[in-house]
Amino acid sequence: MSIAENPAAPPTWRLLLGYVRPHRWTLLVGALLSLVTGATGLLLPLVARELIDDLSHDRAITGALVIMSALVVANAALGALGSYVLRRTAESVVLGARRALSSYLLRLRITAVDRSEPGDLMARITSDTTLLREVTTDSLVGLGTGGLTLAATVVMMGLVDPVLLAVTLAVILGAGTVLGVIVPRINKASRQAQDAVGVMGASLERILSALRTVKASGAEHREERTLHEAAEESWRQSVRAAKWSAAAGNTAGLAMQIAFITVLAVGGARVATGAIDIGTLVAFLLYVFYLMSPIQQVVGAITQYQTGAAALARIQEALRLPAEPAAQPAPLPATGAEPAALAFEDVRFRYAEDLPYVHHGVTFAVPARGMTAFVGPSGAGKTTVFSLIERFYDPEGGTISLDGRDLADWELPQLRSAIGYVEQDAPVLSGSLRANLLLGNPDADEGSLTRVLKTTRLDGLVARLPDGLETLVGHRGTRLSGGERQRVAIARALLRRPRLLLLDEATSQLDAVNEAALRDTVADVARTTTVLVVAHRLSTVTMADRIVVMDAGRVRAVGTHRELVAADPLYAELAATQFLATAE
Numbered sequence: 157m158s159i160a161e162n163p164a165a166p167p168t169w170r171l172l173l174g175y176v177r178p179h180r181w182t183l184l185v186g187a188l189l190s191l192v193t194g195a196t197g198l199l200l201p202l203v204a205r206e207l208i209d210d211l212s213h214d215r216a217i218t219g220a221l222v223i224m225s226a227l228v229v230a231n232a233a234l235g236a237l238g239s240y241v242l243r244r245t246a247e248s249v250v251l252g253a254r255r256a257l258s259s260y261l262l263r264l265r266i267t268a269v270d271r272s273e274p275g276d277l278m279a280r281i282t283s284d285t286t287l288l289r290e291v292t293t294d295s296l297v298g299l300g301t302g303g304l305t306l307a308a309t310v311v312m313m314g315l316v317d318p319v320l321l322a323v324t325l326a327v328i329l330g331a332g333t334v335l336g337v338i339v340p341r342i343n344k345a346s347r348q349a350q351d352a353v354g355v356m357g358a359s360l361e362r363i364l365s366a367l368r369t370v371k372a373s374g375a376e377h378r379e380e381r382t383l384h385e386a387a388e389e390s391w392r393q394s395v396r397a398a399k400w401s402a403a404a405g406n407t408a409g410l411a412m413q414i415a416f417i418t419v420l421a422v423g424g425a426r427v428a429t430g431a432i433d434i435g436t437l438v439a440f441l442l443y444v445f446y447l448m449s450p451i452q453q454v455v456g457a458i459t460q461y462q463t464g465a466a467a468l469a470r471i472q473e474a475l476r477l478p479a480e481p482a483a484q485p486a487p488l489p490a491t492g493a494e495p496a497a498l499a500f501e502d503v504r505f506r507y508a509e510d511l512p513y514v515h516h517g518v519t520f521a522v523p524a525r526g527m528t529a530f531v532g533p534s535g536a537g538k539t540t541v542f543s544l545i546e547r548f549y550d551p552e553g554g555t556i557s558l559d560g561r562d563l564a565d566w567e568l569p570q571l572r573s574a575i576g577y578v579e580q581d582a583p584v585l586s587g588s589l590r591a592n593l594l595l596g597n598p599d600a601d602e603g604s605l606t607r608v609l610k611t612t613r614l615d616g617l618v619a620r621l622p623d624g625l626e627t628l629v630g631h632r633g634t635r636l637s638g639g640e641r642q643r644v645a646i647a648r649a650l651l652r653r654p655r656l657l658l659l660d661e662a663t664s665q666l667d668a669v670n671e672a673a674l675r676d677t678v679a680d681v682a683r684t685t686t687v688l689v690v691a692h693r694l695s696t697v698t699m700a701d702r703i704v705v706m707d708a709g710r711v712r713a714v715g716t717h718r719e720l721v722a723a724d725p726l727y728a729e730l731a732a733t734q735f736l737a738t739a740e
């Protein structure tokens with residue numbers, strides 16, 4: 157995925173702290189509970205020493221046994237509570253990251269979306285954020301509590317016998333050196349595994365959004381191979397990460413066993429020479445045993461962080477994509493609001509610096525009210541005019557103004573609330589028919605809805621459907637016909653009471669009867685609103701108030717149908733070809 161740098165994006169560790177900060181107090185409580193659990197465990201060897209002492213001096217051991225039992229029960233209860241609090245906090249951190257990332261992705265600029273794979277972006281929200289759970293509990297808390305328990309255990313060991321402590325530390329240092337080599341490999345493999353999950357998400361999205369075409373093209377096997385390869389790559393890298401994590405965990409385990417045997421040998425010799433008594437050696441050996449858990453915890457924290465850091469880096473890449481500023485939604489125009497006037501003045505535009513110009517100085521003016529049609533050969537830049545009006549992209553040169561005000565000076569929500577836009581392929585979202593219609597104006601009343609359904613001739617369809625407006629339309633509206641989808645998209649735009657209505661090939665999928673009806677509707681709407689239509693079929697726009705003829709990124713002529721047939725050879729040719737086709 158190509159990433160445009162956004163200098164405002166924080167570095168990885170700051171990003172993690174940002175997600176953790178709102179939960180710092182619960183995290184602290186969880187960490188404290190883990191620490192107290194560790195501390196109760198630390199007291200056990202001391203009590204054991206007392207018990208052995210009491211036994212060897214023929215004293216009663218009831219007191220020591222009661223204390224030991226109490227410590228064991230407290231250890232279990234506090235341990236359970238602590239792990240619940242930590243797990244809950246980790247889930248809250250994941251929730252915070254998912255909320256932040258999904259809000260950000262909704263604000264992404266269209267330029268960023270053009271260059272990204274939607275499936276990969278989805279994987280960043282779903283799969284990568286999940287990994288933050290382990291980073292919060294195992295890594296942050298593990299490092300904190302494990303580190304503190306480790307330090308406390310080392311202090312206690314030093315108090316019991318400094319010589320045996322030195323022996324233990326020497327073994328641990330050796331293991332630390334080996335871990336220094338292993339840990340970076342875990343990070344690399346984890347990153348590659350997560351990237352492969354992203355690739356898989358991207359392939360899945362691509363296939364599922366065009367499954368009919370994939371089937372019709374007999375391409376299932378090829379696509380299956382692509383999916384399997386991505387899944388296998390993720391498996392390979394995860395196995396590599398697992399291999400290095402296992403090596404890290406076992407290095408720590410092995411080090412502790414070596415420490416245990418060495419302490420036993422050196423400690424036995426010290427008991428034999430009378431330097432320490434047997435109770436001290438048993439206590440020290442118990443500490444070595446207790447050292448095992450915090451060391452495993454710290455090593456686990458470090459290895460786990462490598463996976464989390466890889467996920468954080470991927471989340472951060474998404475947060476570096478250019479986005480629109482966060483803003484409150486703007487109210488829709490009031491009923492009967494003045495229609496908008498629009499002007500393009502010498503607009504130059506290309507989709508990216510490495511692509512050719514699409515608009516080479518486009519100039520035209522559209523007064524408030526009335527219908528303006530854009531016609532011209534495929535690729536002339538007609539749809540791009542609409543994308544620039546919606547400010548999905550900004551022009552490189554020239555100005556676009558709405559109501560005499562440069563689009564750059566408009567707040568985006570205000571600008572978009574003034575416009576109704578029906579895209580070229582009239583997308584319909586999964587969900588109910590009602591939800592689709594109200595997408596752009598959830599507050600529309602039943603009266604407006606009924607009126608718009610009638611205008612767009614959807615009332616018949618709604619009456620036929622057993623669940624009426626509550627009928628589910630399927631993914632991308634697959635349960636509707638192409639023409640129905642188009643009419644739903646138009647109804648949705650009309651419900652916004654737009655001051656400027658943009659219809660891109662809005663009638664291309666309609667049958668002759670519905671096309672004629674919609675032509676009348678658009679003519680009707682154009683009496684109170686400014687309507688811009690992109691059309692391939694001239695039959696739908698011959699009655700437009702003005703027609704803008706575009707060719708290769710330039711406006712070559714503007715006029716009525718009658719004027720253009722007489723004055724513009726390209727338009728005359730388009731008209732002749734199409735009317736010829738109609739006559740055949």
Ligand SMILES: Nc1ncnc2c1ncn2[C@@H]1O[C@H](COP(=O)(O)OP(=O)(O)OP(=O)(O)O)[C@@H](O)[C@H]1O
Pocket residue numbers: 270507508511514532533534535536537538539540541
């Ligand atoms: N998102 C994009 N990124 C890069 N290039 C694009 C993008 N969208 C369109 N183009 C290119 O810009 C040019 C103009 O496209 P546009 O969709 O505006 O043409 P059009 O006149 O509406 O064509 P049609 O009548 O076929 O819909 C085309 O050459 C197209 O390849």
